[in-house]
Amino acid sequence: MSTKLKEVDVVIVGMGWTGGILAKELSETGLSVVGLERGDFKTTADDYSLPNIRDELRYTIRQELMQNASRDTLSARNNPTQEALPMRRLGSFLPGEGVGGSAIHWSGGTWRWTDMDFKIRSMYEDKYGKKYIPEEMTIQDWGITYAELEPYYDKFEKVAGVSGKAGNINGQTQVGGNPFEGSRKNEYPLPPLKTILSAKIFQDVAKNQGYHPFPRPSANASEAYTNPDGAHFGACQYCGYCQRFGCESNAKGGPQMTVIPIAMKKPNFELRLNTWVTKINKDSNGKKVTGVTYTNLKTGEEFIQPAALVLMCAFAFNNVHLMLLSNIGTPYDPVSGKGLVGKNYAYDTGVGAELFFEDKHFNPFINAGGTNTVIDDFHANWNFDRSGPGFVGGYIVSAGHNTNLPIGYRPVPKGTPMWGSKWKEETAKWYQTAMSISTRSGVLPHRHNFYDLDPTYKNAFGQPLMRLTFDYHENELKMDTHGAGIVNQMVKALNPTKFSNAVATKRSWNTVPYQSTHSTGGTIMGTSPANSVVNKYQQSWDCPNLFILGASVFAHNSAYQPTGLVGALAYWTADAIKNKYLQNPNKLIS
Amino acid sequence: MPNSKNDRRDFLKGALVGTSVAMTSGVSTQALAADKAQANKTSSDSQGYIFFNLEEQEWIEKLVNHMIPADQLSPKGTDLGVHFYIDRALAGGWGKGDRLYQSGPWKKGLPTQGYQLPLTPANLYKVSIEQTNLYCQKKYGNKFSKLSPTQTEEFLIDLKDGKVSFADGPPAQVFFSMLYQNVMEGMFSDPIYGGNKDKAAWQMIGFPGAVATHALNVEKYFNKPYKAPIFGIGDLS
Structure with a gap:
């Protein structure tokens, strides 16, 4: 028996970056806003503090800040002919749990995605012809432009305390920045982080080979900083414990130390911790949502929270899971290609x-989350001709050290034994004297990479697990092959004592080793209800009083990390709700 | 009186298996005396075991000392406390399956689908140690803890490479990968967890541990060896 609560204006599911930004922005309008968060509220003073935060076993290996798979996980398989089995431990990706979400443990990489992503299909068709895009690659234009988002990128960079060097201000190329980025109105709010040795070596070799290296933009404050909302950042201490850790210096931008505490000062905002949303409720004709159903994890009691406006701000795949569980929209069917x-x-x-x-x-233990040098010559550089290697998309190349702690990071040359005195000798010799150079690309969508509900396995609430069907395809292999060639040329020029070359292999996605938490798609953005779940304001085409925020709306993934775009879209949507939707609570695009 | 710890353990086991009556008579007094002598000899064993039984204790000690031998770089595995680290990890929440999705049905799955056994880590160790002993008995005529160094090396390489199969039990390689990961954790995690005694593994590689700040060290130690005292969480608590 569930208890029905009094209706509020807005209910927000999830308190990471998107939920936090919307909580602040909408509570400032005077609306009654309730934020629901599965986890608890850890604080810098009590939880992310010295000496206990310096614990690789607890945070990196045992994943204390991450979603707990015993309660809810995904099942996974590489293609529809296989049987999906539960990821009994999370490995490949690690969504955060608790106030701040994954922004507690991220590294801070903050990029501006450009029209090369938002207009991907039309730009490739124009330049390379319609037949260039493989039939099974389900890319599409997003219906939004870089110019529309520019002010919101700027806003997010300032709120999150991003350190970097602009490469293009008002169309003027800037020395030391990324010359291929979109035109910006302003410089980054903070200067770049210091250049550590591995990043410097890469910078020099990249420059010598005619590329355009620049410091990776990241929300690690290079200096003490106060953001436009008055939130204080300490300067990054290069402590070497960044990714998967909370920051004891408040130098790593996150909603738990910026937007959420500001929202919490408003009497019309209420944060309810330890609440697990099981369903988005719809009205009888399915044209509007009416609120959410959640379980109070402290008592096990179930509540219905009615709301005029529902904002889904959970981690990307948890948003998609809730949509499927709530039966909103049509589930995607890879056989017919129908459903979204x-x-x-x-x-x-x-x-x-x-x-x-x-x-x-x-000294691989002296670094920040963002102490990397990067080149963008093979991604945002539209003049780079893809027709030779024959792929869509691109990759960035980078080097640097980040969070290289000794349980997980002990580089040794190939052929080294795994134990014994020789192993110890090699481990001691190379721990501090190795570096890597790597590429990073977004996987582009394929008709057989998708989510649906698992037919067999259930979570702690008796609901079907989400099933993920995913594998790499030809386009990834082509990008990896080209990238390996570029990386290996650099290796050759650097002439190290020993090395292992980059090798592109045809492989299947493995759920076990950590790869990245950049899972995108599932409730994609597009130009019409026929090709997308949300419009460019992240508003559901089906139910106009439902907004879905975050990387689940990305119609594909890019070579850049997702958070810069996630943050910009959150401010863009907040603006649209405040200045358009509230005046006329209906479809913003009909 | 047995003088090494393994001998003492064999002595105790033999006595207990031999006659249950002995438990209440002189043997237990002898055992107590042996324990007392051991306690006086060194304080490093004062942690004791809370998970492994006597047989398993021999097994894990043999393993960690083979993988981490004493040499000029570090003391041996048991002197680093790696066996105690693993014992505690298995006795604690992680060993009991914290954060592990444990609902069935259970299927073998593909390697890309990860761990699919119905066993908690603690269960996996119990079953697998027993199975390795059966395997070694059959192949070498001895249980694992009695193998020669050459046999131990051969067995562990076969275990790693998937050439060992258990007669009745989980895939041996799944056990190896958990075991190996745990040995590395015991060696390189903070000493508060029972391993990496005196931060010896961190000293071996020059990892400074629980530092407070490095902002000034970026320039100070740019392309230079880093020299500073090493701190663990316990040193700063």
Whole structure:
């Protein structure tokens, strides 16, 4: 028996970056806003503090800040002919749980995706012809433009405390930045992080080979900083414990130390912790949503929270899961290609080389989440001709050290034994004298990469697990092959004592080793209800009082990390709700 | 009186298996005396075992000392406490299956689908140690803890490479990958977990541990060896 609560204006599911931004922006309008969060609220002072935060076993290996698979996980398979089995431990990707979400444990990579992504199909068709795009590659234009998003990228960079070097301000190329980025109105709010040795070596070799290296933009504050909302950041301490850790210096931008505490000062915002949303409720004709059903994890009681506006701000695949569980929209069917919810799952791919230098000291424990140098010559550079290698998309190449702690990071040359005195000798010799150079590309959507509900396995609430069907296809292999060639040329020029070249292989996605938490798609954005779940304002085409925020709306994945776009879209949607939707609560695009 | 710890354990086991009456008579007094002597000899064993039984204790000690031998780079595995680390990990929440999705049905699955056994880590160790002993008994005429160094090396390489199969039990390679990961955790995690005693593994590679700040060290140690005291969480608590 569930208890029906008093209706509120807005209910937000999930308190990461998107939920936090919307909580702040909408509570400022005077609306009554309730934020629901599965996890608890850990604080910098009590939870992310020295010395206990410096614990690789607890945070990296045992994954304390991550979604708990014993309660809810996904089942996975590589293609529809296989039987999906539950990911009994999360490995490949690690969504965060608790206030701040994955922004507690991220590295801070913050990029501006451009029209090359938003207009992907039309730009490739114009330049390379319609037949260039493989039939099974289900890419589409998103219906949004870089120009529309530019002010919101700027806003997010300032809120999150992004350090970087602009490459293009008002159309003028800037020395030291990314010359291929979209035109910006402003410089980054903070100067770039310091350049560590591995990043410097890469910078030099990339420049020598005619590329355009620049520091990776990241939400690691290079100096003490106060953002436009008055939130204080400490300067990054290069402590070497960034990815998968909370930041004890408040130097890593996150909603738990910026937008959420601001929202919490408003009497009309209420944060309910330890609440697990099981369903989005619809009205009798399915044209509107009426609120959500959730379980209070402290008591097991079930509540119905009616709301005039529902914002789905959970981690990307949890948004998709809730849509499927709530039977909103039509589930995607890979056989007919019909249906949209669950379509266009995408992820990352890439290759890397390892370089060992007897005469260098990298001190791999002195770094920040963003201490990398990058080149974008093979991604945002539209003049790079893809027709030779024959792929769609592109890749960035980078080097640097980030969070290289010794349980997980002990580079040794190939052929080293796995134990014994020789193993110890090699481990001691190379721990501080190795670096890697790697590529990173977005996987582009394929008709057989998708989510649906698992027919067999259930979560702790008795609901079907989400089933993920995903594998790499030809386009990834082509990008990896080209990228390996570029990386290996650099390796050759650097002439290390020992090395392992980058190798592109035809492989299947493996759920076990950590790869990245950049799972995108499932409730994709597009130009019409026929090709997408949400419009460019992240508003559901089916139910106009439902907005779905975050990387689940990405129609494909890019070579850039997702959070810069996630944050910009959240501000863009907040603006659309405040200045358009509230005046006329209906479809923003009909 | 047995003088090495393994001998003492064999002595105890033999006595207990031999006659249950002995438990209440002189043997237990002898055992107590042996324990007392052991306690006086060194404080490093004062942690004791909370998970492994006597047979398993021999097994894990043999393993960690083979994988991590004493040499100029570090003391041996048991002197680092790696066996105690694993014992505690298995006795604790992780060993009991915290964060592990445990609902059935169970299928073998593909390697890309990861761990699919109905066993918690603690269960997997129990079953697998027993199975390795059966395997070694059959192949070498001895249980694992009695193998020669050459036999131990051969067996572990076969286990790693998937050439060992258990007569009745889980895939041996699945056990190996968990075991190996746990040995590395015991060696390189913070000493508060029972391994990496005196931060010896961190000293071996020059990892500084639980540092507070490195902002000034980026320039100071740019392409230079980093030199500073190593701290664990316990040193700073």
